[in-house]
Amino acid sequence: MTGCNKKKNKKKVVLADESVYSSQNFTDLLIDSVAINTFFKTSAASDSIQNEVHQFYTRRNYQFAWLNKGGLTHAVPNFYSQLQNYSRDFADSSLKNNLLDSLIMAAQTDEKKFLLQENSIRQLELLLTTTFFKYTEKAYSGTTKDPIDLEWFIPRKKKNYQVLLDSLVSLTKGENVQEPVNQYYILLKEKLRQYRAIQKKGGLPTVITDKKLLVVGDSNTCLVNVKQHLLLTGDFKINDTTIYFTDSLVRAVQRFQHRMGLLENGKINLATIAELNKPIDVRIKQMMVNMERLRWIPVEMENEYLLVNIPEFRLHIFENKKQVWQMNVVVGKAATKTSIFKGNLSQIVLNPYWNVPTSIVKNEILPKISQNPNYLARNNMEIVDGVYRQKPGKNNSLGKIKFLFPNSFSIYLHDTPSKGLFGESKRAFSHGCIRVSEPRKLALYLLRKDASWNEEKVDNILKTDNMTNIMVRPTVPVYIAYFTAWVDISGQLNFRNDIYDLDKKLAKEIFGE
Template sequence: MLSVFRTSTSILLTACFAATATMANTTSDAAPDTAFQMAVAENVPNASGIAEFYRINGFSPIWVGDAPEHAQRRAALIKALSNTDLHGLPAASYDVQALLDQMQNARSVRDLGAVEAELTRVFVEYADDLYAGALRPAKIDEGLVRKVERRSAAEHLQGIDTHGATYLDQLAPQSVQYRALMKQKLALETLVDQGGWGPTVPVAKLEHGDTSPNVLKLRNRLVSMGYLNPTASPGFDDGLLAAVRAFQTAHGLEPDGVAGQGTITELNRPASDRLKAVYVALERERWLPRERGPRHILVNQTDFSAKIVDDGLVTFETRAVIGKNIKDRRSPEFSDQMEHMVINPSWYVPRSIITKEYLPKLQANPGAVGHIEITDRRGRQVNRGAVDFTQFTARNFPFAMRQPPSKGNALGLVKFMFPNKYNIYLHDTPQKSLFAREVRAFSHGCIRLAQPFDFAYALLARQEEDPKAFFQRVLRTGKETKVDLEQSVPVHLIYRTAYIGPKGEVQYRRDVYNRDRKIWDALQKAGVVLPDVQG
């Protein structure tokens, strides 16, 4: 792909590069007044910020000058564009061959102005895609409300102009997760090209002690996936039991060692499906903030978990319940700052729940949902018996609703606040039995925690000498109490069906909301292509 730098091509272009550099550097005027400058001005989009950069820069070339740094930038850009598939980006978008052809066919200063403009246009597109993702999340799914940190065209151009080829190496996320996902992508691509994991396993319950042809198929599948060493044993022995449990753990399944319908369904997913998940995970990683915070909270919705991460290490983890998989209840994805917790919280019922769930019940029976207080605009409790609820609609219902602090409160005994327009937060719950479920999508959108007290102790440990005693003392008062965090903690609500665990192990999860399927479809439309072989 680097043939443009062959000696023959260099001979054809050297004179033009030299002339371009001389003409471009003889003027500092903002307005173009040479053939090169005119060609650049005519070929860059005005609305992109690129034209303004060149005007400020006096139309000095970034790519087509004859100095060593120009040659280094050209070579580095072509090399980077030739390897976009390493990052799971749509290589066709950048059309490297068209760039090479245009460079090789340049015969005049004006031609080189057009080459300069096209190299810049493609560089800015590539830099934006690699730095912040090729897709725009909000256009894919209404739950993708994350604000992606993007650099302007001028910032990217200033970066390459100042730092040269090294700037290209800084564009991709520098996280351990991103690098590990790239490695897994390469391994899966090789696997898919070789035919995948072989024959699938019939969907029938298999457990310890069983002996059948299906057990052999299960064994062979787990061997090919790397969960079991090859063995001639025909039965479901201890080794196979351990392998099944390891597979279940790595795929977010209950590790009971029984290969039932759910386990075999996940086991039979082709390697190409896992590869798609990794492509999507790479794109999602590009959407996340580069600085997550030395201490941050990470909620992976597909894993139904909430973690506290300190300097890259998970220091606390608990099971979580996320929003139910129906419209208006799915938990959104975004990042924010946790500022405080509320011990003994009241539950101020969201307007959507009031009008959609409680108003119909009150219209049928004014005494319904008696554990909830109905209040007017001034916060005064309303006498239910004096109100004709049938006269109201969802649009004109004038009251608010509140559940006072109690063990039966919908928020439990503590909530953790990162104020946001989506009204999402982390909280306790009286419905403890839900945490025993394998798939935990039951809430109205907020994140429920299985161990909220321990979560609170971990957060308070940095500001209280005895965080447990402090928390319990406030809890015993029974009064709604706001406790500020002396230092706010970044919260990242993510959705990752493929990720790398703390020991380097690959983890896969189910696409609970079908968001990853939508992202994959969008990547395909953008030009991402997988190997043909499925398995």
């Protein structure tokens, strides 16, 4: 956005907000509040949209934004192109306006003639501004008004579309406004466009076979469609139309299995066939559902943060806004879901006690005590002030380390003595808290800037059963999120199963299904 120009103009104009004014975007074309109110009598718009329009022109002292004495500004084709792309990408015609289309065409066909039509230029100006605010509300804020109803408790930051429109109408030819969305949204939108192109050409081929397992060296007619599918999605690099299971197909299947979160064995089993046979329409809707969620998260993430993606069963560690490593996690079962929220990791506990939640005491511990009076002693447990807890030790349910980020859901990251579950491809086994596969590595990473702690000191404490609290300063943001479609750091499109049926619930909001 250009700064305020203090040079005198031929026509003196006092602007309500000088931050949006310069000699570059100055225009003699003016509108007034009466004309805006008259426009809304025949053009439907919500109260919030009308308020945005009034605010925009008040700040400009009622100067036109989209037209000047020379005709349409560069902002018009720029925004109109965005609008058309949105309609194509999301198959959404709700923003289409035939009058807007015809007025833009008339202005582009004969600008001199069009500029003589006072009512037409006023109508086009206000239609563009109104449509802009309708578009940004949908494209950047999301179609769902309250994500809390969809079990999403990560706070949303309000976006300033006034500033965005200021920037757009101040552009010179060839410039573009950066969309107020995060990088993951932009990457997934590109993949959506690729899948739209595949859909337009007939979609993905179906794999039909009575075989439950196909391995390298086998031959089967279904492999023709497998290869075609993987060629379209970019997993297979050669156009092989034979029926033979080749070494190159093994590698392609492994790439596909990696993107689906399956066991990467290069074999075509029932789980792999099931993912191959998800229709292109299903995949497109899955991407759109997750793009809706991506509109809710911050445009700019912190420099350092942790991100747990529940359906992926992975914890990602980011430093300087780049992923530095990741690890497997175990999340809550469908009956005891891991909540979606943001916290700040502030404490590491070595050799923790486990205070057993009341629900687990009632449903699991008490029935076992009634069967075996020695249950508490055998499991290194005790009752203190009415609270059931397990003492520190190698068999403690929290393992040897837990990570606290205060929240109202009583959820934290922790170690576990049950290491075998991390090898499963689907890891929803917990009561809601998140078990991490490499707790020691995570603890040392979080303490790397703290001179009072080192590897030897941590290990010496872990050799004991003495509980030790360590404060983490500064605190580290932790996002517990839910994405079943995303583009990873290598540029690969990933899909996962909707383990909590939250995609299904959100799709109903978006598509009415």
